[in-house]
Amino acid sequence: xxxxxxxxxxxxxxxxxxxxxxxxxxxxxxxxxxxxxxxxxxxxxxxxxxxxxxxxxxxxxxxxxxxxxxxxxxxxxxxxxxxxxxxxxxxxxxxxxxxxxxxxxxxxxxxxxxxxxxxxxxxxxxxxxxxxxxxxxxxxxxxxxxxxxxxxxxxxxxxxxxxxxxxxxxxxxxxxxxxxxxxxxxxxxx
Amino acid sequence: xxxxxxxxxxxxxxxxxxxxxxxxxxxxxxxxxxxxxxxxxxxxxxxxxxxxxxxxxxxxxxxxxxxxxxxxxxxxxxxxxxxxxxxxxxxxxxxxxxxxxxxxxxxxxxxxxxxxxxxxxxxxxxxxxxxxxxxxxxxxxxxxxxxxxxxxxxxxxxxxxxxxxxxxxxxxxxxxxxxxxxxxxxxxxx
Ligand SMILES: NC(=O)c1ccc[n+]([C@@H]2O[C@H](COP(=O)([O-])OP(=O)(O)OC[C@H]3O[C@@H](n4cnc5c(N)ncnc54)[C@H](OP(=O)(O)O)[C@@H]3O)[C@@H](O)[C@H]2O)c1
Ligand SMILES: NC(=O)c1ccc[n+]([C@@H]2O[C@H](COP(=O)([O-])OP(=O)(O)OC[C@H]3O[C@@H](n4cnc5c(N)ncnc54)[C@H](OP(=O)(O)O)[C@@H]3O)[C@@H](O)[C@H]2O)c1
Numbered sequence: 196x197x198x199x200x201x202x203x204x205x206x207x208x209x210x211x212x213x214x215x216x217x218x219x220x221x222x223x224x225x226x227x228x229x230x231x232x233x234x235x236x237x238x239x240x241x242x243x244x245x246x247x248x249x250x251x252x253x254x255x256x257x258x259x260x261x262x263x264x265x266x267x268x269x270x271x272x273x274x275x276x277x278x279x280x281x282x283x284x285x286x287x288x289x290x291x292x293x294x295x296x297x298x299x300x301x302x303x304x305x306x307x308x309x310x311x312x313x314x315x316x317x318x319x320x321x322x323x324x325x326x327x328x329x330x331x332x333x334x335x336x337x338x339x340x341x342x343x344x345x346x347x348x349x350x351x352x353x354x355x356x357x358x359x360x361x362x363x364x365x366x367x368x369x370x371x372x373x374x375x376x377x378x379x380x381x382x383x384x385x
Numbered sequence: 386x387x388x389x390x391x392x393x394x395x396x397x398x399x400x401x402x403x404x405x406x407x408x409x410x411x412x413x414x415x416x417x418x419x420x421x422x423x424x425x426x427x428x429x430x431x432x433x434x435x436x437x438x439x440x441x442x443x444x445x446x447x448x449x450x451x452x453x454x455x456x457x458x459x460x461x462x463x464x465x466x467x468x469x470x471x472x473x474x475x476x477x478x479x480x481x482x483x484x485x486x487x488x489x490x491x492x493x494x495x496x497x498x499x500x501x502x503x504x505x506x507x508x509x510x511x512x513x514x515x516x517x518x519x520x521x522x523x524x525x526x527x528x529x530x531x532x533x534x535x536x537x538x539x540x541x542x543x544x545x546x547x548x549x550x551x552x553x554x555x556x557x558x559x560x561x562x563x564x565x566x567x568x569x570x571x572x573x574x575x
Binding site: 357372 | 466467471472473506507508509514538539540541544545547548549551552554555558559562564565566569570571572573574575
């Protein structure tokens with residue numbers, strides 16, 4: 196399969212590493228302060244949105260030519276009432292603008308970590324919605340997901356990251372208000 | 386239960402009427418050109434978003450004091466690439482601004498008509514996400530849904546209509562591109 200470098204060692208970094216390994220991909224996890232160059236064809240930014248700018252500054256040149264996966268939900272955690280990105284944009288679009296020589300893919304922001312690990316949301320196979328403008332990049336990420344027995348679904352161009360981030364935010368508000376659990380949320384029924 | 390006036394006689398008008406009747410509510414359906422005054426405590430605008438302005442103009446005074454349910458997905462059907470409302474707003478917020486003396490509730494825009502009729506999305510009970518600023522208005526709409534054996538979930542203040550409309554739009558793009566069927570889509574797993 197693929198070789199992934201995951202920046203971050205937290206909940207999502209671990210969950211995505213498990214998914215990737217399950218499907219036969221190899222994974223490097225890169226912790227904070229670790230300056231090892233990324234070697235993966237696919238680089239997953241498994242950090243809070245607020246940490247992305249620093250990583251872009253440090254590793255921008257290194258990320259050129261790579262598939263960069265943005266998994267963030269850029270929620271304004273001070274108000275819990277909106278996102279910190281412009282209303283007509285998205286974290287993914289901002290990251291693509293900052294990394295013009297990378298191919299940015301939005302994925303994994305609509306799946307709680309627990310649903311990646313379990314492989315299901317309720318009785319439905321966990322579905323990773325994947326948006327991006329580069330078809331090969333989307334296919335690479337989707338293949339990693341599918342190989343693990345999860346389901347990747349093409350959610351459209353990178354512009355749809357705006358909708359995916361709205362979905363991720365709404366899902367977080369539902370879990371935070373105990374309307375759904377952190378192992379539930381939006382299942383995608385074919 | 387409640388008394389609903391549904392403006393529109395199309396697919397969603399019929400589906401919501403069936404849900405309401407199933408739960409013991411009474412329903413009037415009001416067709417185009419019908420100038421009968423709305424008598425329901427709850428008035429559902431079951432028309433395309435583009436038709437709402439005309440209805441507001443004709444019936445604005447009549448809608449004062451009522452719970453007005455906005456079910457629209459204000460998709461730009463020319464481009465199929467975004468919504469026709471401002472990025473930081475929503476159809477529901479625009480309607481609330483146009484009807485300051487009504488209590489606007491966003492609901493039913495994230496459930497395909499077929500899932501209201503079937504009562505399930507896959508094996509999951511169809512869940513109607515309900516957003517609004519007036520708790521009594523939300524409860525009234527939620528009770529109509531719950532009484533029919535569906536599940537209403539409080540999705541937050543009317544500001545969350547922005548997220549619900551993004552979700553509705555994303556779901557439509559997935560169905561239009563045959564990633565999900567018109568009887569599937571986003572199930573809400575508790
Ligand atoms: N958790 C979920 O279910 C879920 C679901 C979908 C999307 N997401 C998104 O996934 C991302 C990661 O979330 P998470 O739940 O995995 O969080 P987490 O468990 O708190 O892990 C965050 C990781 O980011 C690292 N980090 C934080 N600030 C950093 C900085 N300035 N520079 C470098 N590394 C930094 C942390 O390092 P330290 O350990 O050294 O602090 C940690 O490894 C977030 O954007 C979140 O919105 C999460
Ligand atoms: N279908 C779904 O699964 C679904 C799901 C969620 C939300 N929605 C939303 O629900 C709303 C209704 O959709 P639908 O599927 O029920 O559409 P539909 O079957 O085409 O019905 C539309 C209804 O609106 C009426 N109408 C259209 N233009 C009008 C105008 N200028 N003045 C008065 N009435 C007018 C139509 O009357 P005529 O028959 O005389 O044209 C018809 O009764 C839309 O906003 C849609 O985005 C639909």
